[in-house]
Amino acid sequence: MTTMASFAPEHFNWRMDGTVAIVTLDRPDRKNPLTFDSYAELRDCFRALVYADDVDAVVFGSNGGNFCSGGDVHDIIGPLISMSMKELLAFTRMTGDLVKAMIGCGKPVIAAVDGVCVGAGAIIAMSSDMRLASPAAKTAFLFTRVGLAGCDMGACAILPRIIGQGRASELLYTGRSMSAEEGERWGFFNRVVEAGELEAEAVTLAQKLAAGPTFGHMMTKTMLKQEWSMSIDEAIEAEAQAQAICMQTADFKRAYDAFVAREKPVFEGD
Structure with missing residues (x-):
């Protein structure tokens, strides 16, 4: 087994509250987009959690009023245009590996979603075990809006299991935004919490799980x-x-x- 109390990632924020790990993306000025490096480091982090005996639950939180704006337009989307098929497949497999790592990490993961939660950010929330949202949360699986398919990172397999086939189909075909109220009503969000209490509520829930078996x-x-x-x-x-x-x-x-x-x-x- 390993310990992660001293873990110091380069491309996202990490801190411990007892045996609860709190992860946030660290580019609030741009609504926390993902980069090639943050994708890979997050994947490796969740893989390592399998062996971490000092982490019992994880909160994936928001930063600066937003959760995640998806893949960075300049750092990811732009370079993808000029990649070969082999390179593109390596990238899409890596992004899917983050979902696999989150699902396979052996720890309950709670997403605390405030503001923008779109693209790969929506996938990270979807891949968590439970989701809390602020009233301002706006979640969109907007892959079709950039000319791609809605079947990204396991969305066509996982999202229907959470909210049902018809509702998932609507979100994945249209790429439209799902409000916090709608997400709670559909079962995507476990509950809606005021923004100022969101992270504390998520950490409290994680601590209750960490104190359990x-x-x-x-x-x-x-x-x-x-x-x-x-x-x-x-x-x-x-x-x-x-x-x-x-x-x-x-x-x-x-x-x-x-x-x-x-x-x-x-x-x-x-």
């Missing part, structure tokens, strides 16, 4: 991912095996002992 949370996240491609029978069997593993943890015994003693369990993640 973190091995159990890892298993929950693992099964949420794996069961996408399983039949019902396969999923029930897989969950039987996963739950039997969790029943061997010390946290399971701690919960029982606390119940008998009429106390609140204190979980330690083992």
Whole structure:
């Protein structure tokens, strides 16, 4: 296992609040666009989280009133025009690897979305386990607006599972903006929180998860991912095996002992 308390990324902000990691993009003057470097460093960060025993939950927050404006027009979109097919495929695979890393990191990820959340920014929010929004949040999967397909970074697979096929189809075909109220009503956002309270609310939620049975949370996240491609029978069997593993943890015994003693369990993640 590794520790990430001293992790110092070059292309985004990182800080720890106990065992909660807080990530924000660091270009607020341009509404926090992604670059080739920030894509790659974020991917590597979430891959490393699998082995980080000092991080139990992650908040992906906003900065300067915005979440993320997608790929930087000058640093990414411009150079893509002159790339070969081989180079383009390497880029699109890298961006997809960020989604895979977020889904596979073994930690609950909470997006705290304020202001602009479009393109790859909308994908990052989509790839999180839970999403909180400020009333000003504007989310758009605007790939068709730049002449591309809506099927970017897993959007056609993941978004319909969150908000339904018809609603996802509308957003992915039109590229239009989804308001915070609409996103909450459709189930994309878990709830809407005033902007001044957004990050604190997300961190509080993350801390509650971090204080829970973190091995159990890892298993929950693992099964949420794996069961996408399983039949019902396969999923029930897989969950039987996963739950039997969790029943061997010390946290399971701690919960029982606390119940008998009429106390609140204190979980330690083992």
